[in-house]
Each structure stands twice: as structure tokens, then as C-alpha cells.
Amino acid sequence: MALSFMEGNEAVARGAIKAGCTFFAGYPITPATTVFANMLKMLPPKGGICIQGEDEIASMGYCIGASMAGKKVLTATSGPGISLYSEQISFAVGSEIPMVIVDVQRLGPSTGSATRGADSDIQFLRWGNTGGVPVIVLAPRDVKDCYSLTVHAFNFAEKYRCPVFIASNKEIGMTKESIDLDLVELPDLVERKLFKSCGNKTSSSENPVTSSVNQDNEDKNNCANDKFIPFKAEPGGVPDFLPIGGKTLVRQTSSTHGPDGYITIDPDTIAAAQDRLRDKILNAEEDLTIYDEHEREDADTLVISYGVTSRAAEDACSMLEKKGKSVSTLSLQTLWPVPEKLIRTKAEKYSRIVVLEMNLGQYIDNIERILLDKKIQFYGQMNGVLITPGKIMEVIEDEKCTQYPCRNRGGN
Amino acid sequence: MNSFLNTARPPVFCPGCTHERITKSLDSALVSLGIPAEKTVIVTDIGCSGLFDTFFNVHALHGLHGRALTYASGLKLADPELNVIVTMGDGGLGIGGAHVLSSCRKNLDITLLVLNNFNFGMTGGQYSVTTPQDAVVGSEFLNQAEIPIDICEIAKSAGATWVSRCSGHDASLTEQICNAITHKGFALVETLGMCTGRYTKRNRLTPKAIDEMIENLPAEGGIVEKNQRPEYGEQYRKLAAEKTKFPEALKVEKNFDMENPQRQEIVILGSAGMRIVTAGDIVCHAGMAAGFNASMKNDYNITVLRGQSVSELILSPEKIGYAGLESPSIVLALSDEGVDRRKKMFAKLGPDTFLLKEKSVAIPETRASVFEVDFREMKIKKPDWALAALGVIASKNIGITLEMLTYALKAIFKPVVYESAMETIKKAIEI
Numbered sequence: 001m002a003l004s005f006m007e008g009n010e011a012v013a014r015g016a017i018k019a020g021c022t023f024f025a026g027y028p029i030t031p032a033t034t035v036f037a038n039m040l041k042m043l044p045p046k047g048g049i050c051i052q053g054e055d056e057i058a059s060m061g062y063c064i065g066a067s068m069a070g071k072k073v074l075t076a077t078s079g080p081g082i083s084l085y086s087e088q089i090s091f092a093v094g095s096e097i098p099m100v101i102v103d104v105q106r107l108g109p110s111t112g113s114a115t116r117g118a119d120s121d122i123q124f125l126r127w128g129n130t131g132g133v134p135v136i137v138l139a140p141r142d143v144k145d146c147y148s149l150t151v152h153a154f155n156f157a158e159k160y161r162c163p164v165f166i167a168s169n170k171e172i173g174m175t176k177e178s179i180d181l182d183l184v185e186l187p188d189l190v191e192r193k194l195f196k197s198c199g200n201k202t203s204s205s206e207n208p209v210t211s212s213v214n215q216d217n218e219d220k221n222n223c224a225n226d227k228f229i230p231f232k233a234e235p236g237g238v239p240d241f242l243p244i245g246g247k248t249l250v251r252q253t254s255s256t257h258g259p260d261g262y263i264t265i266d267p268d269t270i271a272a273a274q275d276r277l278r279d280k281i282l283n284a285e286e287d288l289t290i291y292d293e294h295e296r297e298d299a300d301t302l303v304i305s306y307g308v309t310s311r312a313a314e315d316a317c318s319m320l321e322k323k324g325k326s327v328s329t330l331s332l333q334t335l336w337p338v339p340e341k342l343i344r345t346k347a348e349k350y351s352r353i354v355v356l357e358m359n360l361g362q363y364i365d366n367i368e369r370i371l372l373d374k375k376i377q378f379y380g381q382m383n384g385v386l387i388t389p390g391k392i393m394e395v396i397e398d399e400k401c402t403q404y405p406c407r408n409r410g411g412n
Numbered sequence: 413m414n415s416f417l418n419t420a421r422p423p424v425f426c427p428g429c430t431h432e433r434i435t436k437s438l439d440s441a442l443v444s445l446g447i448p449a450e451k452t453v454i455v456t457d458i459g460c461s462g463l464f465d466t467f468f469n470v471h472a473l474h475g476l477h478g479r480a481l482t483y484a485s486g487l488k489l490a491d492p493e494l495n496v497i498v499t500m501g502d503g504g505l506g507i508g509g510a511h512v513l514s515s516c517r518k519n520l521d522i523t524l525l526v527l528n529n530f531n532f533g534m535t536g537g538q539y540s541v542t543t544p545q546d547a548v549v550g551s552e553f554l555n556q557a558e559i560p561i562d563i564c565e566i567a568k569s570a571g572a573t574w575v576s577r578c579s580g581h582d583a584s585l586t587e588q589i590c591n592a593i594t595h596k597g598f599a600l601v602e603t604l605g606m607c608t609g610r611y612t613k614r615n616r617l618t619p620k621a622i623d624e625m626i627e628n629l630p631a632e633g634g635i636v637e638k639n640q641r642p643e644y645g646e647q648y649r650k651l652a653a654e655k656t657k658f659p660e661a662l663k664v665e666k667n668f669d670m671e672n673p674q675r676q677e678i679v680i681l682g683s684a685g686m687r688i689v690t691a692g693d694i695v696c697h698a699g700m701a702a703g704f705n706a707s708m709k710n711d712y713n714i715t716v717l718r719g720q721s722v723s724e725l726i727l728s729p730e731k732i733g734y735a736g737l738e739s740p741s742i743v744l745a746l747s748d749e750g751v752d753r754r755k756k757m758f759a760k761l762g763p764d765t766f767l768l769k770e771k772s773v774a775i776p777e778t779r780a781s782v783f784e785v786d787f788r789e790m791k792i793k794k795p796d797w798a799l800a801a802l803g804v805i806a807s808k809n810i811g812i813t814l815e816m817l818t819y820a821l822k823a824i825f826k827p828v829v830y831e832s833a834m835e836t837i838k839k840a841i842e843i
Contacts, residue, residue: 001665001666002663002664002665003663003664003700003705003706004661004662004663004664005662005664005693005696005697005700005706005708006661010661014661023486023489023490025486030714038659041655041659042658042659043652044652044653044655045655045656045657045658045659046658049489049490049648049652051489053482053514054510054511054513054514055510057479057482058479058482058485058510058511058514060482061475061479061481061482061483061485061486061511062482062483062485062486062489063486064475064482064483064486065455065473065482065483065484065485065486065487065488065489065490066486066487066489066490067486068473068483068486068487069486069487069490069491069494070490070491071490087476087479088476088479091475091476114714115711115712115713115714171709171735174709174710175707175708175709175735176693176696176706176707176708176709177705177706177707177708177732177735178664178696178700178704178705178706178707181661243491244453244471244473244487244491244494245450245451245453245471245487245490245491245493245494246450247450248450249449249450249469249470249471249472250471250472251465251471251472251473252472252473252474253465253472253473253474253475254474254475254476255474261472262421262466263466308735311733311734311735312733312734312736314733315733315734318733385736386734386735386736388734388736388738389733389734390738
């Protein structure tokens with residue numbers, strides 16, 4: 001066993017390299033800067049490109065361009081940067097441009113506090129695109145998650161052709177921890193599915209995207225008889241990709257487009273495209289669900305949390321266990337799309353749910369709408385510091401809701 | 413190839429619009445250069461200039477207002493073989509000004525065609541950054557209160573290596589576009605033209621008037637001598653190629669067995685310049701060498717040379733969860749600023765907490781076991797106090813041992829720094 005000592009932001013960078021990321025563009029912002037700093041050390045020796053944009057909008061534009069040329073791209077920022085990313089996020093979402101966006105969250109609103117943590121942007125990430133298209137958001141708890149979830153994020157971005165967000169937090173990104181990287185379980189890499197025409201194999205074999213051996217085999221039985229149509233896909237499906245600069249001409253546009261990549265005003269074509277953008281994410285809920293749990297026998301309470309708060313929740317429940325009280329935990333690493341089936345199934349046997357958030361309640365509504373018949377208690381904190389295990393124990397022990405209110409119908 | 417024009421998507425401009433002539437000139441330029449369609453991309457902005465990508469049989473990317481150059485830059489960096497051509501109006505110049513300046517400074521091999529028609533055609537003829545003060549436009553009097561910019565002069569002062577300007581009706585436009593595309597570096601071609609749908613309805617502007625306008629503007633001759641330098645992509649790749657060593661994560665093997673490893677929570681309270689974070693790193697490294705898990709949470713000001721510097725450390729034989737500290741087992745109080753930052757903590761400490769306090773530091777009332785040291789008396793300089801304090805606790809086998817500390821210092825520091833660190837520690841423990 002050999003331990004390394006690194007902060008979450010470095011682990012994100014190492015995860016990105018592991019996932020085959022070859023392009024980074026970003027703009028310095030605390031507490032996300034060290035993702036950029038690490039990529040700047042790691043990419044050049046690997047032949048990759050790392051650029052400082054003239055601002056956040058430009059950084060996202062560089063990423064969009066590079067992704068359309070077939071690169072796996074990463075960018076990192078914090079809340080004020082996500083605000084500026086927003087118009088480009090809409091472009092990447094609506095025009096199916098894969099990339100991974102790390103939001104090392106800090107205390108908002110606005111400039112807020114550069115060096116104070118909070119899960120400020122959980123709703124902002126979900127609804128930060130014009131059109132309200134569903135997105136994928138993963139929330140790490142620690143350095144290990146920063147490493148492995150970044151690999152998952154790249155896989156999801158490539159598979160579903162969309163931006164994938166990592167909702168990190170100052171308290172993870174800038175906290176150093178010992179970690180044995182070799183022991184972290186990582187998923188197999190997924191590559192962007194390239195369009196292959198049965199008649200013309202060269203169309204995609206000479207482009208800069210490297211495809212795995214597996215995929216080559218698979219594609220032999222999976223080629224198209226017709227010509228490349230950039231946004232053609234089954235309902236709920238993901239269009240095959242070809243890069244700008246390859247032998248087949250590619251059209252990309254931020255405007256409302258049909259499968260051919262040209263502007264359209266035909267209501268049926270528009271509706272089909274909108275439905276597909278929604279369905280390709282929502283229908284993949286199970287594939288996208290990543291979580292952790294600690295089920296304790298005889299527990300009647302389940303604590304649901306995400307991000308860095310999950311660590312304090314687990315500590316609190318361990319301490320309660322020593323005091324003879326059994327409480328289970330569920331930690332969500334996938335926040336969006338909401339893992340509805342998971343939440344419903346895992347909560348089934350508990351009469352009481354406690355939800356914890358390092359904000360004033362950005363996710364609780366989702367738990368409430370899924371668990372209508374449960375007694376749900378909520379504690380949220382937005383003061384620049386971590387929720388302590390002591391505070392969580394207090395909330396859990398307040399079964400009569402005297403201090404921490406019951407939120408919904410089930411609690412009456 | 414005779415033409416790159418997409419016959420299925422003919423231009424759709426208003427009758428008399430200069431954009432249509434520019435479309436044809438761009439096509440003639442592409443034909444005469446004989447560049448391959450599959451290695452060419454047209455990136456377009458928003459507005460009427462944003463329609464260009466649909467008219468050509470080359471790769472196409474149409475994005476957001478003012479941002480065309482950002483996509484173009486990403487494409488060019490990712491695929492240096494691409495011929496990247498950007499079309500943008502005077503609207504894009506304004507909203508995307510930062511990207512124009514950056515492109516001039518960077519000098520990536522991209523060609524920017526600025527289609528200046530003095531107003532926002534698509535939204536109703538509002539004034540742009542190039543609208544003359546005396547023009548009558550769709551923004552009431554607002555243009556009268558500002559002055560227009562000369563993008564060519566701006567581009568030159570921002571470092572553009574190729575700048576030219578001509579009328580969209582000029583017979584030499586094709587040649588100018590050819591030269592701009594052939595130029596290795598960022599090339600900006602400003603074309604002046606008529607927006608017949610909006611601008612010329614209320615302003616007298618003819619091809620002849622445009623020619624006169626150009627005569628009264630500074631002459632722009634293509635190559636900007638004073639700005640000549642290597643293309644950005646080449647320069648970037650050259651510099652990046654010198655960086656050959658991938659920074660592998662430093663690995664710490666377990667070297668020591670502790671008889672009864674106990675969880676330690678350590679707080680170092682100091683100020684900027686006292687190497688508090690380095691001390692924290694050393695403790696964690698020492699702990700990891702003894703098989704502990706470690707975590708470190710720091711608190712310091714954005715102005716890194718002033719104010720408090722606090723490092724919170726956990727060494728634990730178990731997995732570390734919550735990384736904050738509520739009741740530390742070891743506190744090193746090394747500056748008033750640091751103490752002040754955690755002043756609420758002192759009342760909560762019990763006699764089990766070992767509190768090392770430098771003589772000059774004042775601390776609030778506490779029940780912790782206080783151990784005072786006088787580093788000044790020992791002639792140890794302030795930037796070394798944190799390291800000296802580690803020496804003191806290690807010599808007492810509190811949290812870490814001297815063996816662990818020495819091992820960590822050796823692993824982290826270069827030999828010279830290691831020697832001087834050991835000197836400091838010797839001074840500190842010869843009490």
C-alpha cells in the first residue's frame with residue numbers, strides 16, 4: 001500500500017488524464033484554479049493542450065471547438081464562472097457537444113466568498129441552460145470520488161454527447177487527503193460513438209478520435225448505409241459523431257436545428273429534437289445512478305445527503321451507533337438526473353427520512369416529491385463552514401421535530 | 413473545384429446587401445486557393461454574418477453572439493491542419509471585443525472577416541460599435557452620444573499580424589481574402605458594406621460613399637510589420653514540447669509501525685509567511701509513513717502574504733470522514749492572528765489537548781495542557797517556528813515521533829533544505 005497526498009482538484013485532473021482528456025481551457029478562479037494548474041502540468045507531457053482563456057466565456061468556447069474537433073475536453077470553474085459559462089453551456093447541451101465541467105462550488109450568491117465552501121449551485125447547474133434541458137450532475141464526497149467520478153463524467157459525456165458537471169466544493173477541492181490511487185475502482189473507458197458508413201470506412205478512421213478495439217469490433221456490425229447526418233438519432237437516442245476536420249463534412253449550430261444541422265422552424269422536427277434531448281438523459285437514469293449507502297439493521301431513519309456533507313453524516317451515524325441508535329445513510333453521487341428509482345427503493349423500509357444539504361435546501365424538493373408518504377426532516381446550512389457530525393446527530397435525535405421541522409405531509 | 417457554394421442553400425440576403433458580394437468573393441478566394449473542403453471550417457457569429465456557414469460546402473460551426481473566435485481558436489488548437497475562417501459583423505465586434513483582442517494577441521492562424529455594415533441589421537438597425545455619430549439608426553439618439561471604433565487600428569495595437577480593409581464591393585476583395593487566408597497567423601479583413609434592409613433606408617450610403625469613407629480612414633496594407641512573430645499554435649507546441657516530465661503523484665510507503673496508533677487532530681495557528689501549510693504537509697507525510705490516513709484543511713487569506721494561516725490536520729488509523737476539527741488533540745499556537753481565527757475553540761479544549769504556545773502569543777482561557785516555548789530566545793526565526801514546533805512535539809512523541817518527522821523532511825525537501833530544517837529542529841529541542 002502506498003499513499004499519495006493530494007487535494008480534490010488534483011484528483012480531478014488525474015481522473016481526467018486517466019479518462020483520456022487531451023484538452024483543457026479555463027480561467028483562474030478560487031477555489032477551482034488548482035484544477036487548471038494541475039492540468040497545465042499534466043497535459044503538455046502527454047501531448048495535450050492546456051489554455052488560459054481571456055475569460056470564462058472564451059474558455060468554454062475553446063472547449064466547444066476542441067470537442068467538435070474530436071477531443072475529450074475538461075474545464076473547471078466556480079459559481080461566478082458558471083454564471084459566465086451559462087450561454088456556452090446551453091450551446092453544448094442543445095447541440096450535443098461532449099465535455100466535462102467541474103464546478104468547485106463556493107459560497108454564493110454572486111462573488112460570495114472565494115474561500116468558503118457551500119453546495120451553492122445544485123439548482124443552478126440543473127437549470128442553467130436556456131430551454132431547461134436535463135443535464136448530468138455528479139457530486140463527489142472526497143478526493144477518491146473526485147478521481148473516480150471524473151472518469152465516470154467523461155464516460156457519460158462521450159456516451160450521451162452532452163456536458164457533464166462535477167459539483168465539487170471548496171471543502172473537497174482544496175482539502176488534501178491521503179489516497180491510494182491504485183486501489184480506486186475505475187470504470188472502463190467509453191469513447192464517443194463515431195459514424196461509420198458501410199460503403200466508406202475511411203470516413204471516420206482517419207479522424208483524430210481514437211476508438212477502442214472493442215468499439216471497432218462492434219462497429220463492423222453497426223455501420224450505416226446512408227450518408228452522415230449530424231444529428232440523426234432514434235427517439236431518445238444519441239447521434240453518432242464525426243469531427244470537424246475529418247473527411248466527411250460536419251455541421252454544428254447553436255440554432256434550433258433538425259437532424260441535418262440546418263435551422264428549422266418545423267414544429268414536428270423541433271418537438272422530436274426537444275423530446276430526444278430530454279429522453280436521452282431521463283431514460284438513462286439507471287445507467288447514470290451512482291450512490292453509496294450504509295444500511296444498518298433495525299434503523300427506522302434514513303439520512304440522505306450528497307457531497308462533502310455525506311462524510312459528516314456517516315460520522316454522525318457511526319457515533320450514534322456507538323450510543324445504541326441505529327440510523328442508515330444514503331449518499332447520492334448522481335444528483336441529476338434525479339435517481340428517482342433509487343431514492344424510492346432505498347427509502348421504502350424507513351418511516352423517517354432526514355435530508356442534509358450544505359445550502360438552504362436546493363435538492364430537498366426532489367426527495368419530497370418522490371417520498372410523498374414519508375416523514376421528512378431537513379437541515380440546511382449556508383454559513384461558509386461544514387455541517388458538523390455533532391449538528392447532524394442533533395437533527396437525527398430530534399425525532400419529534402421540535403427544532404428541525406418536518407417538511408411534508410407524511411410528517412403530520 | 414469550381415465553387416464551394418452550397419447549391420441547396422443559396423444566399424438569402426436582402427436585395428443589394430453587400431453580404432451577398434462578400435459570399436461570392438469568399439467562394440472565389442477558396443476556389444483560387446484550392447484548399448480542401450474537408451480541411452476548411454467556416455465559423456460564424458450571430459446576425460446576418462451568421463448565415464455564411466450554410467452557404468458553403470465546407471465544415472461549419474455557427475455559435476453564439478460574439479463568440480465565433482473562441483470556437484475557431486478551439487478548433488485550430490485541436491486540429492492545426494484546419495483552415496479556419498470566421499465571419500462576424502460589427503455587432504460581434506462589440507459584444508465579443510475581448511475575443512478579438514485576444515485573437516490579435518495570440519496570433520493563431522485564423523482568418524477573421526469583419527462584415528461591417530454599421531448597424532444591427534437583424535434586430536432593427538440599432539447602433540453598433542461602428543455606427544457613425546451622425547447616422548440615423550434604430551436607437552434614437554444613442555449613437556450621437558458615443559464615437560465609433562476603428563477595428564483595424566485596434567487590431568494593430570493589440571498585436572494583429574495581418575490587417576486590411578476594403579469595401580465589400582471592391583474588386584480586390586477576393587485577392588485580399590486569399591492573402592489573409594494564406595498569411596500564417598491571425599488575419600483581420602474589415603469589409604465595409606451596405607445593409608439595404610435597415611441602414612441605407614435612412615442613411616445615404618453607396619459603394620462610392622464607402623470608397624470615400626475608406627480613403628479618409630488610415631490605410632491598412634495587410635502585413636503589420638511591427639507585429640510579425642511566430643504563429644501561436646507553433647509557438648505553443650514548441651514550448652509545450654519542452655515539458656516532458658509528467659508529474660506522477662508522490663507515493664509514501666508505510667515505513668513505521670506504531671504500537672498503539674491513535675487518531676490525532678492537530679491545528680497549527682499561525683500567520684502568512686510562517687510556512688504553516690508546509691508544516692501541515694510535513695505532519696501528514698510523517699503520518700502516512702506510519703500508516704495513518706491523513707487530511708489537511710487550510711484557511712488563509714486571498715492576499716497570501718498577510719493575515720492568518722491555519723492548518724487543520726487529521727491523522728487516523730481509520731478512514732477519515734468529516735475533515736473539520738471540533739476538539740483537536742494538539743494545538744500549535746504560533747501567532748495572535750492564527751489564534752484569533754480559532755478563538756472560540758480554546759474554551760472547548762480539555763486537559764487531554766496538548767497546547768504548544770510560543771511565548772509572545774496570547775491565548776484565550778483554556779483547560780488544555782499548555783506548554784510554552786520561547787523560540788525567540790532560541791534564536792529561531794519566525795518562518796521556522798512551525799517547523800520548530802513540530803520538532804518539539806516529535807521529541808515528546810506527541811502525535812508524531814522524531815523518526816517520522818525526519819523521514820518526512822527527507823522525503824519532501826531537497827538535501828540542502830533538509831539539513832537546515834534539521835538544524836532548526838535541533839535548536840528547538842535542546843531546551
